Structures are given as structure tokens and as C-alpha cells.
Amino acid sequence: MTKRAYNFNAGPAALPLEVLQQAQEEFVDYKGAGMSLMEMSHRSKLFEGVNDEAEQLLRELLQIPDSYSVMLLQGGASTQFAMVPLNFLQQGLVGAYVNSGSWAKKAIKEAKLIGETAIAATSEGSRFTRMPSLEEIVLPDNAAYLHLTSNETIEGTQLPFFPDTGEVPLIADMSSDIMSRPLDMSRFGMIYAGAQKNLGPSGATIVIARNDLIAGSPAALPTMFRYDTHAKSKSLYNTPPSFAVYMIGLVLKWLKGKGGLAAVEQTNRDKAALIYDAIDQSGGFYSGVADTGSRSLMNITFRLQSDELDKEFVRQSEAEGFVGLKGHRDVGGLRASAYNAVPLESCKALAEFMTEFQRKNG
Template sequence: MTKRAYNFNAGPAALPLEVLQQAEKEFVDYKGAGMSIMEMSHRSKLFEGVNDEAEQLARELLQVPDDYSIMLLQGGASTQFAMVPMNLLSAGKTAAYVNSGSWAKKAIKEAKLIGETRVVASAEESRFTAMPNLSQLDLPEDTAYLHLTSNETIEGTQLAAFPDTGNVPLIADMSSDIMSRPLNVSQFGMIYAGAQKNLGPSGATIVIARNDLINSSQAGVPTMLRYDTHAKSKSLYNTPPSFAVYMVGLVLKWIKGKGGLAAVEQLNRAKTGLIYGAIDESGGFYSGVAEAESRSLMNITFRLQSEELEKLFIKGTEEHGFVGLKGHRDVGGLRASTYNAVPLESCQALADFMKEFQRTHG
């Protein structure tokens, strides 16, 4: 095998090498079945075991309470932008949203198609360089739920803590930072996340929801878009994204083998510390986009002093085996996505490259 790339893609993103190697071994013949996991029936005992194990590992790692269901669905988090209000926003109620950046805005847009929607906190004034202050939220009396995005991949901001919403269900899109740190799931009514950043390949989405919310899904919602449909069938109502679910299970085993979420968070802080250190110690040659208190542990956004320098930087990184460092097309600049599976060695290599680039171009 040729040398692995230094993969800083924002999603689909890096997967653990050990996971890829195990999948390679089992790709043609899964556990002596004489066929790949992609070829077997999702009603078979073998696949049901794969599905159940992925669910149980997620429950164990996040310490999910018994009164929550875990679903592995298709469609990505973008489908959840619509499913959440379709199921949980009843007539006469208001959906409250936090506008923290690009992904939050997409969720708000979908909710407005379904029912009454209000933005109760926004980072627009800061041009989304910091997460909104959620310490004194003024929620309408008829609030059905409060929705927030825990990490904005494009802007490189992340919530350090979550608000206490009392009896109002708190719903979080955690697509880009789920399983990156310990979490008190009981603080939330629902959590959802696309798999393709921290959980596995694209194609699967995890939904963790309190059972009373699942059971209150609105009448008239199509069968495939109802949470109770998938919860009752243990995510097997229809043909699931079987290979993606299998990969999610392998990634969750890998996280457990690393020591769980506390150990993963410690490693993530060490990784991002290397790159943020190169930015902060550059004397202004590099400048971070996100304000310090909102800096993401998953997506590091930064700029150079001119677009010409940024183009040179990207050209140099590509020549040295780095991929995925160009900022999102909507905002430009540079971005390093340091999800769980990105090795410490890759982050060290990037920090070293940044220092050398500054030495030769500063």
C-alpha cells in the first residue's frame, strides 16, 4: 500500500485505519457466510446481530438511558432537518431555533416549511465567528422544542456547554462532533448525527430520542418519515444502509478500544492544540477565524494574509500529501477537520508544515 494521505476532509472524512483493514478482511466473506455483508438479507440473524451490536455500543459509549431509543436511519442529517418538525411541531406550537451558522440555517429553513418557527438566539452579528450566548434564552410559552447545532463545520465553532431548557425538549444536530467527548444524553430530548464525520461512512444517520417524543409523532406524517416507525422496528422497517451500519459498529468498537469518550476527548484536545498552537504562535501570519471561546475541536478554520498566500499554502500541502485543507466554498480560507479518526501524527505533520511555510513565506 502506498503511504496514507494526511486526510483533513470535512466529510466524508477519515476512518480509522484499523477499521478499514478489518472491513477489508471481512469484505468478501463475513463470518463464514460465503458472502459480503452487502449481499446478505437485512432480515438474517447475522445482520440483525450487526445492527443490534452497533446500537448497544452507541448506548454504552454515550450512556444512553433506557427510556431512549437509538435508530440507524438513511437520508443524512439534512433529512432530519425536516423530520424533526414534521414529527414534533404540532399546530399552535412554535419551534425555537439557535442560528449558529451554515448548518443551523439549513435546519431553520426546513422547519419554516412545516410550521411556526422562531430564532431565539443568533450569532449573525459576529458573522458566525462565535457561538451564540445561550445562558438567558427567552423561549415562547408555546415552544415545542429548542433546536441547536453543536458544531458548525464551515465556520469552525462549537458549543462548549448546553443550555438547561427545563420541560422544553432540547434537540441537537451533532453530526460533526458526536462521539468526540462525553455527553449527558438525558439533557436532550433528541440527538441526531450523520455518520460520515465521526461514526463511519456516508449513508447512515444515528437518531437518539426520548421515547415519549417518539410516541407523540404527529398524525399524517408519512410512514417512512415517522420516528415511531423506525423505533418499533429497531431500524429494520425497510432495507437499511447495511454496509454503513456495519462500519458504524466497527468504528464504535474502535472508540471503545481507545478507552471511550473521555480518552477520545483528551486525544482530540492534544491534536487540535498542535494546530491552534501553530496559528497562535505565528505572530499574525496565520489568523484563526473562530473566537477563542468558541473554537471547535473538530474543524479548525484559519486564514493567511492574502488569498495568494492561501493558494500557495494549498498547493504546498497537496505536494506533501495533505488533502482537504481548502475552506468551504461559501467562506473561503483554510480548514483542517480533525475528527476522531485523524491521527495525532497527521496533526503534528500539519503543524510542522505550517511553521515551515511561515519560515519560507513570512
């Protein structure tokens, strides 16, 4: 088999090798049907089984109560930036947002097109190198919900804890850290996440929402933009991204086989520690972008002492089989995205490369 790259892409991102191999085996003939899953009707019993299993695995791994609906939608998490206020931001209420970085700003921009918004907390004054603290969050009296981004992929920051919002529904964009750690779902009114970082290939978006919230979707909303449409039809109102749903199911089985989310979180901490240690022990040769208390386990952002050295790091790393270490075009620098499917061995290899690069260029 061709040697696998050390894949640190930010998304679409690494998938487990075992999952890819199983999908390869089943690609042409799924379960003896004489055709690929990609060729099947989404109304067939075989695909309904795939869809149901993905939902049940999500419920099991995240311990989702029956009072929540699980939806597998299209349009990416960016569509949810609009769907959230369309469904929940009624006249006379305010959408409250935590402004924590690039993705939070995009969500706020969309909400402003639909209704009144308020910034409940922001770390813009710190150039988004940290997440706002829980103490900084101030909710308006007429808040329809509080929206936050649990992990900012571009800046490399992550919320270590979630606020208690009382009667105000907490809504979280978890696109880049869903399934990376256990969650208390009862704290949330809704969470959503694009699949292409920690759950599977691009093309599907997970939405998990409390039933009482989505029951109030405005009647005037177009059918496809209503959460109750998709909840009632078990995500099969229209043709779903069937292959992406199938792949999500395989990834969820893989996560279950790894011991569930508590075990996965520990592995993620071990992986991130290897790279952060290489940064912290470099004597300033490498500098982390995120404040220590807000460091992401998923997206590790760092810089060298000059843009030229950053470019040389990328060039040499690519020659050694590393992929995706160039920082986002909006912020520059370097970024290693160590999602669930990135093996511990890849993070060890990167830490060793960083140490050797410093020895040669320090």
C-alpha cells in the same frame, strides 16, 4: 502498503486504518457465510447481530438510558431538518432555533416550510465567528423544542456547553462532533448526526430520541417520516444501509478500544492544540476564524494574509500529502478537520508544515 494521506477532509472524512483493514478482511466472506455482508438479507440473523451490536455500542459509549430509542436511518442529517418539525412542531407551538451558522440556517429554512419558528439566539451579527452564549438564549412560551447545532463545520465553531431547557425538549444536530466527547443524554430530548464525519462512511444517520417524544408522532405523517416507525422496528422497517451500519459498529468498537469518549476527548484536545498553537504563535501570519471561546476541536478554520497565500498554502500542502485543507466554498480560507480518526501524528505533521510554510513565506 501505499503511504496514507494526511486526511483533513470535512466529510466524508478519515476512518481508522484498523477499521478499514478489518472491513477489507471481511469484505468478501463475512463470518464464514460465503458472501459479503453487502449481499446479505437485512432479515438474516447475521445482519440483525450487526445492527444490534451497533446499537448496544452506541448505548454503552454514550450511556444512553433505556428511555431513549436508537435509530440508524438514511437520508443524511439534512432529512432530519424536516423530520424534526414534522414530528414535533404541532399547531399552536413554535420551533425555537439557535442560529449559529451555515447548518443551523439550513435547519431553520426547512422548519419554516412546516410551521412557525422563532430564533431563540443568533450570532449572525458576529458573522458566525462565535456560538451564541447560553445567556443569549430566550425561549418562547409556546416552544415545542429548542434546536441547536453543536458544531458548525463550515465556520469552525463549537458549543462548549449545552443549555438547560427545563421542560422544553433540547434537540441537537451533532453531525460533526458526535462521539468526540462525553454527553449527558438526560439533557436532550433528541440528538442526530450524519455518520460520515465521526462515525463511519456516508449513508447512515444516527437518531437518539426520548421514547415519550416519538410516541406523539402525528398519525397523518407518511410512515417513513415517523420516528415511531423506525423505533418500533429497530431501524429495520425497510432495507437499511447495511454496509454503513456495519462500518459504524467497527468504528464504535475502535472508540471503545481507545478508552471511551473521555479518553477520545483528551486526544482531540491534544490534536487541536497542536494546530491552534501554530496559528496563535505565528505572530499574525495565520489568523483563526472562530473566536477563542467558540473554537471547534473538530474543524479548525484559519486564514493567511491574502487569498493568493491561501491558495499557495493549499498547493504546497497537497504536494506534501495533505488533503482537504481548502476552506468551504461558501467562506473560503483554510480548514483542518481533525475528527476522531485523524491521528495525532497527522496533526503534528500539519503543525510542522505550517511552521515551515511561514518560515519560507513570512
